[in-house]
Amino acid sequence: xxxxxxxxxxxxxxxxxxxxxxxxxxxxxxxxxxxxxxxxxxxxxxxxxxxxxxxxxxxxxxxxxxxxxxxxxxxxxxxxxxxxxxxxxxxxxxxxxxxxxxxxxxxxxxxxxxxxxxxxxxxxxxxxxxxxxxxxxxxxxxxxxxxxxxxxxxxxxxxxxxxxxxxxxxxxxxxxxxxxxxxxxxxxxxxxxxxxxxxxxxxxxxxxxxxxxxxxxxxxxxxxxxxxxxxxxxxxxxxxxxxxxxxxxxxxxxxxxxxxxxxxxxxxxxxxxxxxxxxxxxxxxxxxxxxxxxxxxxxxxxxxxxxxxxxxxxxxxxxxxxxxxxxxxxxxxxxxxxxxxxxxxxxxxxxxxxxxxxxxxxxxxxxxxxxxxxxxxxxxxxxxxxxxxxxxxxxxxxxxxxxxxxxxxxxxxxxxxxxxxxxxxxxxxxxxxxxxxxxxxxxxxxxxxxxxxxxxxxxxxxxxxxxxxxxxxxxxxxxxxxxxxxxxxxxxxxxxxxxxxxxxxxxxxxxxxxxxxxxxxxxxxxxxxxxxxxxxxxxxxxxxxxxxxxxxxxxxxxxxxxxxxxxxxxxxxxxxxxxxxxxxxxxxxxxxxxxxxxxxxxxxxxxxxxxxxxxxxxxxxxxxxxxxxxxxxxxxxxxxxxxxxxxxxxxxxxxxxxxxxxxxxxxxxxxxxxxxxxxxxxxxxxxxxxxxxxxxxxxxxxxxxxxxxxxxxxxxxxxxxxxxxxxxxxxxxxxxxxxxxxxxxxxxxxxxxxxxxxxxxxxxxxxxxxxxxxxxxxxxxxxxxxxxx
Numbered sequence: 001x002x003x004x005x006x007x008x009x010x011x012x013x014x015x016x017x018x019x020x021x022x023x024x025x026x027x028x029x030x031x032x033x034x035x036x037x038x039x040x041x042x043x044x045x046x047x048x049x050x051x052x053x054x055x056x057x058x059x060x061x062x063x064x065x066x067x068x069x070x071x072x073x074x075x076x077x078x079x080x081x082x083x084x085x086x087x088x089x090x091x092x093x094x095x096x097x098x099x100x101x102x103x104x105x106x107x108x109x110x111x112x113x114x115x116x117x118x119x120x121x122x123x124x125x126x127x128x129x130x131x132x133x134x135x136x137x138x139x140x141x142x143x144x145x146x147x148x149x150x151x152x153x154x155x156x157x158x159x160x161x162x163x164x165x166x167x168x169x170x171x172x173x174x175x176x177x178x179x180x181x182x183x184x185x186x187x188x189x190x191x192x193x194x195x196x197x198x199x200x201x202x203x204x205x206x207x208x209x210x211x212x213x214x215x216x217x218x219x220x221x222x223x224x225x226x227x228x229x230x231x232x233x234x235x236x237x238x239x240x241x242x243x244x245x246x247x248x249x250x251x252x253x254x255x256x257x258x259x260x261x262x263x264x265x266x267x268x269x270x271x272x273x274x275x276x277x278x279x280x281x282x283x284x285x286x287x288x289x290x291x292x293x294x295x296x297x298x299x300x301x302x303x304x305x306x307x308x309x310x311x312x313x314x315x316x317x318x319x320x321x322x323x324x325x326x327x328x329x330x331x332x333x334x335x336x337x338x339x340x341x342x343x344x345x346x347x348x349x350x351x352x353x354x355x356x357x358x359x360x361x362x363x364x365x366x367x368x369x370x371x372x373x374x375x376x377x378x379x380x381x382x383x384x385x386x387x388x389x390x391x392x393x394x395x396x397x398x399x400x401x402x403x404x405x406x407x408x409x410x411x412x413x414x415x416x417x418x419x420x421x422x423x424x425x426x427x428x429x430x431x432x433x434x435x436x437x438x439x440x441x442x443x444x445x446x447x448x449x450x451x452x453x454x455x456x457x458x459x460x461x462x463x464x465x466x467x468x469x470x471x472x473x474x475x476x477x478x479x480x481x482x483x484x485x486x487x488x489x490x491x492x493x494x495x496x497x498x499x500x501x502x503x504x505x506x507x508x509x510x511x512x513x514x515x516x517x518x519x520x521x522x523x524x525x526x527x528x529x530x531x532x533x534x535x536x537x538x539x540x541x542x543x544x545x546x547x548x549x550x551x552x553x554x555x556x557x558x559x560x561x562x563x564x565x566x567x568x569x570x571x572x573x574x575x576x577x578x579x580x581x582x583x584x585x586x587x588x589x590x591x592x593x594x595x596x597x598x599x600x601x602x603x604x605x606x607x608x609x610x611x612x613x614x615x616x617x618x619x620x621x622x623x624x625x626x627x628x629x630x631x632x633x634x635x636x637x638x639x640x641x642x643x644x645x646x647x648x649x650x651x652x653x654x655x656x657x658x659x660x661x662x663x664x665x666x667x668x669x670x671x672x673x674x675x676x677x678x679x680x681x682x683x684x685x686x687x688x689x690x691x692x693x694x695x696x697x698x699x700x701x702x703x704x705x706x707x708x709x710x711x712x713x714x715x716x717x718x719x720x721x722x723x724x725x726x727x728x729x730x731x732x733x734x735x736x737x738x739x740x741x742x743x744x745x746x747x748x749x750x751x752x753x754x755x756x757x758x759x760x761x762x763x764x765x766x767x768x769x770x771x772x773x774x775x776x777x778x779x780x781x782x783x784x785x786x787x788x789x
Contacts, residue, residue, distance in 0.1 A: 054162050058155040062101075062130055066150050069096050070134040073146045077107060078138040081116060090281065093117050096148070103129055104149040110142055123288075127153035172197070192220040199227055208235040257360040258282055262294065262343065264317050264353040270294035273354060282339065282359065283329060302328035302336065309341070317353040320345045326362065338366040415456055416744035417671065420766035422449045424677030427769045431684060443496070453766060471748060472609060476634050477518035479509050479545045479558070486522060486543055488650055488774055490529045499536055504544035513634040514556070520609060521560070521629070524602045528562035528625040531598065539565030539622070548628045555632045563624040569617040578603040578613055602627065650773035651685050657781055658686035663708040665776075667691050668698035668724065669742070670716045674765070678711065678742070681769055682776070695719030699727045702734055709779055712759065714743040714750070722757040729758040738779045738786055742767070760786045 073096060080089040093105050103124045107117040129149045136144035172194070195212070202210035208231055212224050261273035272290040279285055283300040290297055301309055305327035316323035323343045328336045343357025426446045433439055483503045494501045525543065532541045541564050548557035569577070578599045599613075606613045611629030657663075665682060669675045670693050679689045690705070692698035695712075696719040702710065710728070714721040721741065728734035741754035744765040751762045761784075763775055778784045 054159045055156075058159050059152075062150060062152055062155050065099075065101075066130055066132040066148060069099070069102070069148055069150075070132050070146060072096065073105075073107070073148075074134050074136060077136055077146070078143065081107070081109065081136055081144045082138055086117065089117050093119050097121065100124065101150045101152075101154050102148065103151050104147075106147040107136070108145045108147075110136075110144050116144060125151055127151050127156060192224075196220065196224055196227065199224070199231075203227070203231055203234065206238070208238070257339075257358050259358050260343075260355075262313075262355040262357075263348075264313070264355075266351045270298070270313075272297070279359075282337065282361070284332070300329050302330060304328075313355075316343075316345050316355070320347060320353070323355055323357065336363075337361060338363045414744075416453075416765045417674070419449060419453055419456075420744065421673040421677055423453070423766040423768070424674075424681060428677070428680045428684070449766075472520060473517045474515055475518070476513050476515060477521075478511065478513055479505055480511065482518050482521055482525065483543045483545060485774065486525045486529055489526060489768070489771055490533055490541065491649065492770055493530075493533045494541055497533065497537065499533060499538070500540040502540055502542040504542055506546040508547070509545060509558075514558075514631040515634050516629070516631045517609065520605050524605055524613075524627055525560055525562060527598045527602050528627075531625070532562050532564035532566065532623070536564045536566030536622075550628070552630045555630045557628060557630050559626055559628045561624055561626040563622065565622040568619040568621050569615065569623055570619050571617075574615050574617060577615060650770045650777060654685040654687070654773045654777045654780075657777060661780075662688070663780055664688040664690060664706070666698060666701055666705070666707040666710045668695060668710065668716065668721060669713045670694055671713075674713070678767070681767065681772060685773060685776070687776070693717075695721055695724030695727075698724050699731075702728050702737065703731055706733075707737065709776065710737060710739045711742050711763070712739050714741060714745065714754065721759075722753060725754075725758045736786055740775065740779070760784075 073092065076092045077089055079085075080092065089107065093107065096102060096105055097119050101124070102121070104120045105117070106115055106119075108114065109116040129151055132148050132150070134146045135142050136146060199210055199212045202208075210231070212228055258276055258278045260275040260279070263271050263273045265271070271292065271294050272287070275287045275290050277287060279287060279290065279297075283297060285296050285300065298306055298310065309325055309327050312325045313323060315321075323341060323345060325341045326338060327341070328338055331337055338361070340360045340362045341357065342360070343355035346354050346356065348354055423446065426442055426449060430439060430442045430446065433442060483505060487501050487503055491501055529541060529543065541562065544561040544563065546559055546561075548559040550557050603613045606627040606629065609629045611627055613625070613627040615623060615625050617623035665687055667675065667678050667682070667689050669678060669691065675691050679691065682689045690701060690707070692701050694716045698710065698712065699719070701707075712721040712725060716724075719727075721743075725739055728737065728739065738761070739759045740761045740763055741751070741759045742763050742765060743750055743754070754762055761775060761779070763772055
């Protein structure tokens with residue numbers, strides 16, 4: 001088309017040049033003679049030849065082009081039609097429709113018998129049409145049909161152009177032949193004309209770099225000068241048009257949606273100065289229809305959004321602000337498409353406003369946002385329901401936990417109260433009996449009671465650990481005190497079997513104060529020491545502590561060990577010793593008894609303190625049970641004086657203290673049997689004891705008398721031990737008075753309640769005589785003092 005336009009321009013310029021100069025007789029004669037004698041016959045013959053041959057060639061070329069387009073659609077559409085992907089199929093059809101000779105493309109769905117995609121451009125129908133059809137196959141199955149109509153106007157135009165070109169070529173050849181005859185005229189006219197023709201042909205082909213060598217001043221020279229000027233002008237116009245076309249093509253290919261220029265005239269009418277062809281997909285309107293008026297476009301907008309779109313455009317026009325608007329447009333299938341309009345407003349010289357912008361399909365984003373909103377509401381409802389269920393479950397679990405705790409506390413109290421009488425009275429009977437046979441029987445009773453108490457303690461401790469109710473204290477202690485207390489508590493049992501109890505403390509740890517939980521450490525060591533005494537028939541039990549080889553990031557790593565010379569443990573049994581309900585083997589269970597919980601509790605307590613447990617043993621050569629933990633050194637803690645080795649029992653030391661310094665103790669206890677046991681035990685050490693049957697009596701007796709220490713039961717009539725302790729602390733003589741709780745409740749919560757009420761220490765029932773004597777000795781001798789007052 002560009003070549004045709006350039007050729008037409010050149011001919012028009014040539015006619016203008018010739019019309020300005022008078023024609024000479026030679027030019028007129030030659031022109032008339034050549035036209036009549038040579039050119040007309042040549043053109044007639046050439047036209048007939050081109051018409052007969054090139055028409056058939058053009059028809060064949062048009063048919064091949066039609067077959068190629070059918071092949072493209074037949075290979076591209078099967079999967080899209082099968083998946084009903086109308087968007088992608090429409091893009092494929094749009095690529096075919098870009099060919100200017102395509103008038104109509106129809107793709108039908110064989111399963112429904114309806115058109116799947118229809119693209120009809122009737123404005124391209126300017127001549128005869130050539131129709132092609134092709135089935136759409138998926139495998140061997142026919143799933144659709146394609147029909148394409150192509151107009152032959154462009155093909156005929158090309159044939160006509162070929163006729164003229166052929167005629168010109170033949171005429172040139174005839175003129176060249178005539179030049180052989182007219183040698184003189186050839187040198188003056190025909191040769192320059194051929195040069196001008198070649199130059200014009202170069203321009204028609206777009207070769208603007210062609211040069212024209214002309215020195216003549218006649219009409220041919222002037223024509224060459226005008227052609228050179230036209231060449232320069234055409235080159236500038238072609239460069240500008242090419243640049244503009246490239247920019248428009250790049251914008252149309254990269255910008256999604258509809259690109260447009262919308263104009264608001266001074267009379268208030270809207271029209272599109274430009275709109276891309278994509279508008280047909282969105283609004284089923286052509287660009288030519290919208291160039292006259294934008295009213296059809298407004299009519300395609302959803303009725304509920306139409307006023308908002310118009311008002312927002314008018315507001316943008318008044319302030320020349322960017323226009324941004326979301327609106328809907330109904331589709332042929334009844335659905336709605338959400339569009340987003342964005343444009344920049346610009347005022348023109350005539351007072352109109354021109355928007356440059358684009359329309360984008362945001363239907364998917366709107367659907368996703370709506371789906372997310374629905375999901376958010378559903379999630380909120382689900383969270384509320386799950387929260388309510390969790391609250392109910394938590395409340396039920398808390399109620400169950402409280403019920404379990406209350407049951408365990410009651411069971412502990414109900415079991416330990418009679419056990420206190422059994423163990424205490426057995427101890428007293430052993431102290432008063434000198435007959436060997438009675439001593440043996442009483443020892444069996446004591447052993448059975450202590451075994452039962454151990455079972456009860458293990459079960460309760462295990463249940464507390466399982467429930468996560470075991471807390472850790474962080475207070476000052478020394479390893480000297482811990483090991484000395486364990487040695488004292490195991491001395492009696494070891495002496496009965498003629499075993500030596502030894503302590504081995506590393507020199508660098510003696511007298512040093514650490515921060516940790518000495519009660520839990522003592523529980524682990526007492527279990528290890530008790531097992532060592534139980535499984536050792538002769539020899540020794542050694543309690544040791546030293547620094548562990550492992551170096552923690554902060555603090556100090558301690559390693560406690562309990563070594564014995566007992567029966568030892570087979571290597572295959574050592575791996576399961578610290579598991580729940582496990583022992584070395586069945587024969588050990590039958591001979592020595594036990595629940596298999598003691599070492600499991602030790603493992604869990606050690607892990608709770610951040611340490612580990614283990615055993616080293618050789619069968620028949622004894623065992624060493626150990627555990628490690630990390631402790632912190634007490635800041636600015638004074639060194640604790642190391643207690644001298646104790647060569648006497650706790651009762652003997654307490655008796656010596658009572659003999660040198662006579663003291664009286666107040667016992668607040670409502671149970672007569674427990675009164676008898678406690679009075680007898682304390683009296684056996686040489687201490688005087690007064691008894692109060694309830695808390696109120698205890699308060700009155702403290703107010704009236706002078707006591708060195710109070711042993712306070714918790715559950716008593718009239719006033720319980722907690723209220724009695726608070727009342728005593730309010731007395732002038734009760735602020736510094738040591739008050740020790742005596743309770744059958746073995747839980748830490750009960751012990752903490754006693755401490756919070758103002759008590760200083762805790763003695764658990766059933767009372768272990770040596771432990772009671774040790775505790776009384778520490779408080780009465782001043783080794784331990786209350787921090788009150």
